[in-house]
Amino acid sequence: MPAIAIIGAQWGDEGKGKIVDLLAEKVNVVVRFSGGNNAGHTVVNQLGEFRMHLIPSGIFHPDVTCVIGNGVVIDPAAFLDEVESLRQHNVSTGNLFVSDRAHLIMPYHILLDGLEEEARGSGAIGTTRKGIGPAFADKTSRMGIRICDLLDKEAFRSRLSFVLEYKNSILTKLYGAAPLSLDKLYRDYCQYAERLAPYVRETDVILEEALEKGEWVLLEGAQGTMLDLDFGSYPYVTSAVAGGVSLGVGTSPANIKGVVGVLKAYTTRVGGGPMPTELHDECGDQMREGGHEYGTTTGRPRRCGWLDAVVARYSADINGFTSVAITKFDILDAFSSLKICTAYDIDGVIYNRPPAHSALFEKCKPVYEELPGWQCPTSNIRRFEELPSQAQAYVRRIEELIGCPASIISVGAAREQTIMVRPIP
Ligand code: GDP
Ligand code: IMO
Ligand code: MG
16 A cells, blocks of 8 residues: 655645644554754644654554654754653654664754854855754765664764764864864763664664555655755755655655645745745735744744745646645635736746746746635635635636645644545545
8 A cells, every 4th residue: 555745845834744643544654754853843633732843743643653764864852852742741652763774963963054054144044053954964975973873882982983073173173163072972972872772773664564564654744845955946945855755764666656745825934045925015924923924943933925836836746746735725714815926027038937046036026816815714614615616716726727636625723624625645
């Protein structure tokens, strides 16, 4: 039976946490495959409201196995804090496993993330300063330390002393910062190792066995397509699209039978970089306040604007969405008319895809079409046919523009505030 990937269609914060928590009811395994604790996935269910950073949003279903795959970078302190906070809410972590191949976020990654941001000055990316970029850079440049290294104390000390000497010379000579102590870092991480060890597994095997048994697997994306290293608005990027799933968990792409794009009914972005439909007026403020558009991880106000269908179509193409879950639909209840960006205009030249170059992307002016709003509450509606005709037309137009059907319409943060339009995938 299939593995289904859940992918953010925009710049993150589309509501992936809600959709994963909802769909996890029907699956056996949920796996995070990318990013780190830069992610902030909010889940609202009968147990309360939770902000998940590393642990898959399927954790609230006691029978579901939750896996943090090899493609995720792990800050052990953040992981252990999250486990503890779930325990305090009586959420079991007995079925939670972490890949032995996952790379660790080390204190020098967090320091360097901040120092690199300062050095970028006005070109700052606006990172979450959790050490994500430096940890992924070390993975690629073969300077990383993995969970399996951490579990072998002698090998860990020898690897750490080699890497730390290099990192300390960058910290001191390039940035004039204080060096980190090898002994302290070693001691702290050995303590984490003891607490992490019970969770560590060859997680690709868990996945393989589940798929062989015909079980359902959900692959929980973090961030969004426009934050992808290759296809996002480089350099204002961080993470992976659907193509990264197999690498991030260790399964063949042939096992992925469906890709659900999570598409917010309007657009938000947090951090720097181009965003053609950003609004600096009362409509943008209304989206931010109505939609509580403040970062789950950093609390920063999110930049808000009309739905960018150029981005949505591009995401659908790049990821091969088999359907989309349109979220935060209820936030548009308040508007008398709605705009959708269908193309970009740069000095009279029309663009139908986001340009690769961020300077060109910055210059893109949205070409809008306008649709009537519905101006009535949708949060209590559970069937598509019961939506006001204008709301149905908005969904139909999105489907037409992006070339992919809607499977879910989310009309509130809670699990039950959902309209199932068609089965997944
Ligand atoms: P994620 O990172 O993609 O999981 O999204 P976030 O959790 O960062 O941001 C989405 C926010 O919108 C969270 O506060 C959710 O609880 C909330 N949310 C999700 N779906 C809906 C919805 O359909 N309507 C409303 N009003 N809120 C929603
Ligand atoms: P979820 O999974 C929104 C953004 C940051 C910054 C850029 C790089 O909740 O959708 P990083 O700290 O990753 O090096 O920052 O990426 N960013 C996110 N924006 N949602 C996220 O995650 C994000 N994770 C990173 O704001 O612009
Ligand atoms: Mg988020």
